[in-house]
Amino acid sequence: MSSFSHEPRGPRLVTRFAAPAIITIFLAALALSGWLMTGRSAAFNGRDLAVLNIAAPAFLAGWRAHRCKTPVGPAILQALAGGLFIQKAMETASKCRDDDPWRAWRAKFLMNIGTSLAESAPEGRFRYRMDLGPFWFEAGPGGCRFRPALHATLAPLLNLADGARLDLNRTLRLGTLSFERNRNSDGTIGRNGALAYSNANNLVTNRDGDHVGHELVHTFQYRREAFLSPSLGQIFPAIRCRTGRWIDDTGWSVAWAAECLMADIRGQKRDFDIPMEREAYELTSSFRCH
């Protein structure tokens, strides 16, 4: 995961950490996913939000600090603080409307401060990382730089290839790469019957759609899962060797695929029943002003 790919302690620690850590994290993610998918009728509630956004980052940071032999207590406290930022960012994002740039940008900064606090906690320092379209901005003790991210670069290309058009105004308003598509006769866009959808850290909607809050929550899940979920580079180390200069932001991809797989096995609907969707619906129904 990202915080370890830049560890100054060298690749040997990463290698030693990798195998058991990845297996444990992946099993924990599957278990958490299974626990959160306790049935279509079970509502996603405040307890689930607190587990995902606050408890899970704190647990993971503490466990990684233990593995890295850095102080565990401070790491947990820093990640807990980050988790509170993440939770607040999710609530703020769910309230966003299309003409509300201040709230959208505020949520974006809150989210990236929160995840940065959590993911750098095991290192005993703070490094700010923020996803901006295909690039991530990093600022820390080693200076500032931009790096391209794997999924965040691929997703816009897929959107364009699928007929979506870049919406520059909305992108600047929301701080999130946004695309638009014409509405079908039934009000949906694209071919999958969705009113709007997201892919990693960008969203697709129609020009008049008001689904920004829900989709922003999804793009924030991308940022959170870059820390919480094992990435493809961790599961398949050969990938990591070939993409060293890139941010491996595929944690969201792995988490989404695992949730969809669980939904398929259970005969549930991917668009409504996976934890990511239920979290987004819970947030928009609980915090959005009507």
Ligand SMILES: [Zn+2]
């Ligand atoms: Zn959704």
